[in-house]
Amino acid sequence: xxxxxxxxxxxxxxxxxxxxxxxxxxxxxxxxxxxxxxxxxxxxxxxxxxxxxxxxxxxxxxxxxxxxxxxxxxxxxxxxxxxxxxxxxxxxxxxxxxxxxxxxxxxxxxxxxxxxxxxxxxxxxxxxxxxxxxxxxxxxxxxxxxxxxxxxxxxxxxxxxxxxxxxxxxxxxxxxxxxxxxxxxxxxxxxxxxxxxxxxxxxxxxxxxxxxxxxxxxxxxxxxxxxxxxxxxxxxxxxxx
Numbered sequence: 001x002x003x004x005x006x007x008x009x010x011x012x013x014x015x016x017x018x019x020x021x022x023x024x025x026x027x028x029x030x031x032x033x034x035x036x037x038x039x040x041x042x043x044x045x046x047x048x049x050x051x052x053x054x055x056x057x058x059x060x061x062x063x064x065x066x067x068x069x070x071x072x073x074x075x076x077x078x079x080x081x082x083x084x085x086x087x088x089x090x091x092x093x094x095x096x097x098x099x100x101x102x103x104x105x106x107x108x109x110x111x112x113x114x115x116x117x118x119x120x121x122x123x124x125x126x127x128x129x130x131x132x133x134x135x136x137x138x139x140x141x142x143x144x145x146x147x148x149x150x151x152x153x154x155x156x157x158x159x160x161x162x163x164x165x166x167x168x169x170x171x172x173x174x175x176x177x178x179x180x181x182x183x184x185x186x187x188x189x190x191x192x193x194x195x196x197x198x199x200x201x202x203x204x205x206x207x208x209x210x211x212x213x214x215x216x217x218x219x220x221x222x223x224x225x226x227x228x229x230x231x232x233x234x235x236x237x238x239x240x241x
Contacts, residue, residue, distance in 0.1 A: 008184060009112055028108045029116065036097035036110075044093075065093075069227065076231035080238050087127065088234075091120070092227040099180065099219030103212065111222075112180035117173035124230045125169045132237035143240050172229055179222050183215045 013025035047062035055063060069089045073081045081088075095111060102109025110116045132140040144161040145154050190207045 006185070008108070008188060009181070011113070029110045029113065032098065032101055032108045032110050033094075033116075036094060036101060039101070040093045040097050072224075072228055073231055076228060077235045077238065081231065081234060084131075084234060088227060088231060091124070091230055092223055095120070095176070095226050096220065096223035099223055100216070102180065102184070103216055103219060109180050109184060111176055112184060114173055114177045117176045118169065120226075121169040121172040124172065124233060125166065128230075128233045128237040131234065132240075135238060136240065140237070140240070143236065168229075168233060172226065176222050176226050179218055183211075183218055187211055187215065 011027050011029050013023075013027050014031060015026040017023075017025045043058070044062055047058035050056075050059070052059060066089070069092050070085060073085055073088050077084070098109065098111040098116075101107055102111065129140075132143070136142075144158050144165065146157070146161075149157055187208060190211060193203075194205055194208070
């Protein structure tokens with residue numbers, strides 16, 4: 001039987017809801033987003049509930065994630081980025097949980113959808129823009145015209161810089177979407193050979209195991225990349241690149 005490798009990405013309504021002709025149904029995508037928030041909240045709450053001097057496994061893992069994101073923020077933004085840690089950490093955990101939960105069989109990977117990643121990326125760009133104006137006021141607009149550039153060149157440079165600035169949201173979301181899509185499609189295609197090869201199905205099964213490990217690493221890497229780029233954009237807004 002042929003396997004449709006794209007079927008796993010189909011958004012299906014779980015609780016149909018229509019308001020004024022608009023479909024706002026609670027879907028499998030929304031379910032896994034809620035699951036990601038619940039899992040990360042329960043994990044962090046349970047891990048830090050005792051706050052032991054000698055941490056256990058859960059607390060050690062939570063502290064490692066905390067220090068990892070805090071170090072990333074300090075390295076890319078500096079001390080000025082410390083106040084934005086809750087937001088950056090939330091972004092990291094949401095993307096990481098979405099990527100990792102999507103590795104489980106028969107699950108749904110909401111980070112494989114451009115609409116979800118695009119919304120997150122636009123949120124990041126909107127946030128850093130607000131931060132930029134809040135710190136620099138109207139001077140934040142200087143980011144679209146490099147210092148020392150002749151005023152007459154503004155007609156050419158400013159549109160290019162504005163386009164480049166908002167194109168960040170596109171590149172940020174497409175990168176994550178493409179990696180999640182390709183990895184899951186490869187797993188589905190290789191899995192389709194297991195039953196077809198009969199007694200030799202162990203060969204593609206071994207490939208599935210190897211790809212699964214690789215995909216788990218990519219899931220963590222993509223969460224890091226999405227977050228570190230968010231930190232870089234925040235740095236540009238605070239320090240005017």
